[in-house]
Amino acid sequence: MGCRDVHAATVLSFLCxxxxxxxxxxxxxxPNWRKLRLITFNRNEKNxxxxxxxxxxxxxxxxxxxxxxxxxxxxxxxDQLDLxxxxxxxxxxxxxxxxxxLLCLIGMCxxxxxxxxxxxxxxxxxxxxxxxxxxxxxxxxxxxxxxxSPSIWVIFxxxxxxxxxxxxxxxxxxVYVTIASAGGLFVTSLILFIxxxxxxxxxxxxxxxxxxxxxxMHTYSQPYSARSRLSAIEIDIPVVSHTT
Numbered sequence: 001m002g003c004r005d006v007h008a009a010t011v012l013s014f015l016c017x018x019x020x021x022x023x024x025x026x027x028x029x030x031p032n033w034r035k036l037r038l039i040t041f042n043r044n045e046k047n048x049x050x051x052x053x054x055x056x057x058x059x060x061x062x063x064x065x066x067x068x069x070x071x072x073x074x075x076x077x078x079d080q081l082d083l084x085x086x087x088x089x090x091x092x093x094x095x096x097x098x099x100x101x102l103l104c105l106i107g108m109c110x111x112x113x114x115x116x117x118x119x120x121x122x123x124x125x126x127x128x129x130x131x132x133x134x135x136x137x138x139x140x141x142x143x144x145x146x147x148x149s150p151s152i153w154v155i156f157x158x159x160x161x162x163x164x165x166x167x168x169x170x171x172x173x174x175v176y177v178t179i180a181s182a183g184g185l186f187v188t189s190l191i192l193f194i195x196x197x198x199x200x201x202x203x204x205x206x207x208x209x210x211x212x213x214x215x216x217m218h219t220y221s222q223p224y225s226a227r228s229r230l231s232a233i234e235i236d237i238p239v240v241s242h243t244t
Contacts, residue, residue, distance in 0.1 A: 009195040010111075010133060014104045016188045017140060021097045023181030024147055028090045031056045032172035033083060033154060039168075051172065052080075054087050082157040085150045090178070093147035097185060100139035104192075107132030130196060137192035144185030151178040 031053030038048040046061040048068070059069040078084045110129040154175050161169045 009191055010104065010108055013133075013137075013140075013188045013191040013195070014101065014108065016184055016191070017097060017101050017104065020144075020181045020184030020188060021094055021101065023177055023184065024090055024094050024097070027151075027174050027178035027181060028054060028094070030174040030177065031058050032174040033086070034080070034158065035170045035172050037168050037170070052083070053174070054078075054083055054090070080157070080161075082150060082154045086154070089146050089150045093143045093182075093185075096139050096146065097143040100136040100143065100188075103132045103136040103139070107136065130199070133192050134196050137189045137196065140185045140189035140192065144182045144189065147178060147185070148182035151175055151182065 031051050033054060034052040036050040036052065038050070040047060046063070049060055049062065051058045051060070053074070055072075055075040057069075057071040057074040058067040060067055075087065078087065107129040110132065154171050158169045158171050
């Protein structure tokens, strides 16, 4: 595995992270989190389905693609606890994941444009390329946890609503989109962890994610001559004379 170069694993994790964030963004905007199906027994009327999202609500007749009622102020009056939690959890998850993507990009750029000889002026830098990818993997895992937990809760909350009222509630495909995107974040995190664990055995001190102390600089500096080392030191040698 090319640990000292930009590897396919880091590029794949970056692309997978972008796709997962895009999926979370789509799931956040989709008005298809919960369906409320109202069935009528009047032959002159059509059944009505209410689609509930995180921000809007839409009511449609069966066989129609137009919204009979489109509530754009639904986000401020959500009365369902699971959807209210998702309003905060999904944007927070996307924010964490975008921070992880930024760290991945910094790590790849640091790897691609670094010189073969470490810069002495940057020796005290606490986080290097490996550290960026390691922290990014942790952030991807955190983002996946924040988005996955409330998305799964929607499924169980539907069961609760059907028991409390009538069996007319069901979850829609926005739940699947969000769960799949959260799974993509976990896969991204796993790729970065595997890449790091494979490469961490390199002997170079510049590979460690965190420096416990600044690395020794004598390896990268010109050796001093014996004369220059002793030039600032005065040595007194006692002289012993023997009298006969």
